[in-house]
Amino acid sequence: MRLAAVASATMLVLAACGSEDSSSDTDTDAGDDTPTTSNIDLKIGTALPQTGNLAFLGPPEEAGVGYAASLIEEADTGLNLEIVYGDSGDTDNKAYESEIPRLLGEDVSAIIGAASSGTSLQFIDQVVDAGVIQFSPANTSDAFTSYEDDGLYWRTAPSDVLQGDVLGNLIAADGAATLGMIVLNDSYGTGLAKYVTEAFEGAGGEVVAMETYNTGDTSFDSQVSAVLAANPDAIALITFEEVATILPSLFGEFPAEDLYFVDGNLSNFGKQFPKGSLTGAKGTLPGLSIDSLKAFTDDLNAYAKESGQFPKGLDEFSYAAESFDAVNLIALAALAAGSSDPADIAGKLQEVSGGTGDGEKCTTFADCAEIIQNGGTADYDGISGPITFDEVGDPQDATIGIYQYGDDNTYGAYTG
Known part of the structure; x- marks a missing residue:
């Protein structure tokens, strides 16, 4: 079984779900029984x-x-x-x-x-x-x-109202009381971080550090150092492909199982990192389970x-x-x-x-x-x-899938 969030216009639920200009030749109103032929x-x-x-x-x-x-x-x-x-x-x-x-x-x-x-x-x-x-x-x-x-x-x-809610609640449900974040400073990154924060704090947690960077930046040492200095229980990486540069600075300094990815960086890294580097890390991705x-x-x-x-x-x-x-x-x-x-x-x-x-x-x-x-x-x-x-x-109507990395640094549907 995997967790998912199902959203409708009036409801947000966290629940388990199974893995899973030319015109026409003939113009008719919807519901008319006359067939429409289009070109x-x-x-x-x-x-x-x-x-x-x-x-x-x-x-x-x-x-x-x-x-x-x-x-x-x-x-x-x-x-x-x-x-x-x-x-x-x-x-x-x-x-x-x-x-x-x-x-x-x-x-x-x-x-x-x-x-x-x-x-x-x-x-x-x-x-x-x-x-x-x-x-x-x-x-x-x-x-x-x-x-x-x-x-x-x-x-x-x-x-991202939906993804943020799912991710923030997931981190809290996993037992984290404090959270650090490294965030891309654009409408995607800061918007998603806002909703993760609201959900996590609503579940009783505290965001103790949020460090941002700009598109085009190539060094993230200061952001990593500042987040680690806050000693959070979990770290959410709300980034794009820059995550591949950020991660090596976290390996050996922070438990992989307490790292959280998002749709902008959830990727099958494979041999890009040593075997087991990401074992246990989780992430969220809108859409039905890729496994399904x-x-x-x-x-x-x-x-x-x-x-x-x-x-x-x-x-x-x-x-x-x-x-x-x-x-x-x-x-x-x-x-x-x-x-x-x-x-x-x-x-x-x-x-x-x-x-x-x-x-x-x-x-x-x-x-x-x-x-x-x-x-x-x-x-x-x-x-x-x-x-x-x-x-x-x-x-x-939307589903937010939750995924987890294995020893091979690739992800599959979360089965916890």
């Missing part, structure tokens, strides 16, 4: 991290996009989908400064990305001002919930190799399902709207996710497309979960 040319861009401090998330996210597109093509619904790949980079290398204008110049209806909340905030206004949808598979900052985005920003990852998604990840890996997109295959799968679902939702919304116009697509995204509450459940693009083309309303439940968008584009 839509849809172009989607990606601004995912090929470089920067989340580059390890780029391959699974891009593979998720490519795999979804391949299945949409196989479905042969009359929706002609083209993917234009781009690099988001990060706030240090600023790859987005050239990539976003390039993607917008390609006349895309939507841009999938960025992975980093802080990076997305650098170009969301540019995308929205162009009247294009921005759809992130991995943004978790609460800043987007109330952002003025003209209804054009959507995400398949839940807000084995059929999907196996198929995704096979696609990545066979298509030549990633010939050596994948060794990370974080946010692959959310990226896969993002493509399906955009494509289904275009089909439901009978249009590739971004505003028309945005107007159907909540509906096809089940957020309006009146659709027929379906779990593949092909099955959902059939419902739509027969005049019905589809309610897509994705690989990453039910999704069920609210009116501001946040998923209402």
Whole structure:
């Protein structure tokens, strides 16, 4: 059994769960029995991290996009989908400064990305001002919930309110009374740290140290020293790939079983560190348990190799399902709207996710497309979960998985 947090619009529960512009030829209203025949040319861009401090998330996210597109093509619904790949980079290398204008110049209806909340905030206004949808598979900052985005920003990852609650309560439940944190100083890091703090202190704990650093920093000795000097029972590392530089300073100085990771740095480090370096460390990651998604990840890996997109295959799968679902939702919304116009697509995204509450459940693009083309309303439940968008584009139903590292420095579903 593993722990998970299941969130809805009105409830947060910590519980155990098992491992687990073209228009249509015929335009009909939802619920009309007249079949809809579509002939839509849809172009989607990606601004995912090929470089920067989340580059390890780029391959699974891009593979998720490519795999979804391949299945949409196989479905042969009359929706002609083209993917234009781009690099988001990060706030240090600023790859987005050239990539976003390039993607917008390609006349895309939507841009999938960025992975980093802080990076997305650098170009969301540019995308929205162009009247294009921005759809992130991995943004978790609460800043987007109330952002003025003209209804054009959507995400398949839940807000950090949820992950922070799960992580803070997990640390307390593990017996820690005091907590130190090393935190990336951006909207993701400080936002998640805020909710971890609220949950941990609400459970009776005390945060005794919180040290921050900036994107692009390469030395973290002062942050590590300050946190260790506070002598906390546990340390939460709310970082991106900088964690690989931070960890060696903690080895031998702090018990691995009292270290906690988050979605931004939970990674299969393997032989990067000596065997057993991370044994017992835990971390949180939005989405269903990777162990329970084995059929999907196996198929995704096979696609990545066979298509030549990633010939050596994948060794990370974080946010692959959310990226896969993002493509399906955009494509289904275009089909439901009978249009590739971004505003028309945005107007159907909540509906096809089940957020309006009146659709027929379906779990593949092909099955959902059939419902739509027969005049019905589809309610897509994705690989990453039910999704069920609210009116501001946040998923209402979400799971936060808890994972634990073994002796090989890779993680699996927590079984404690």
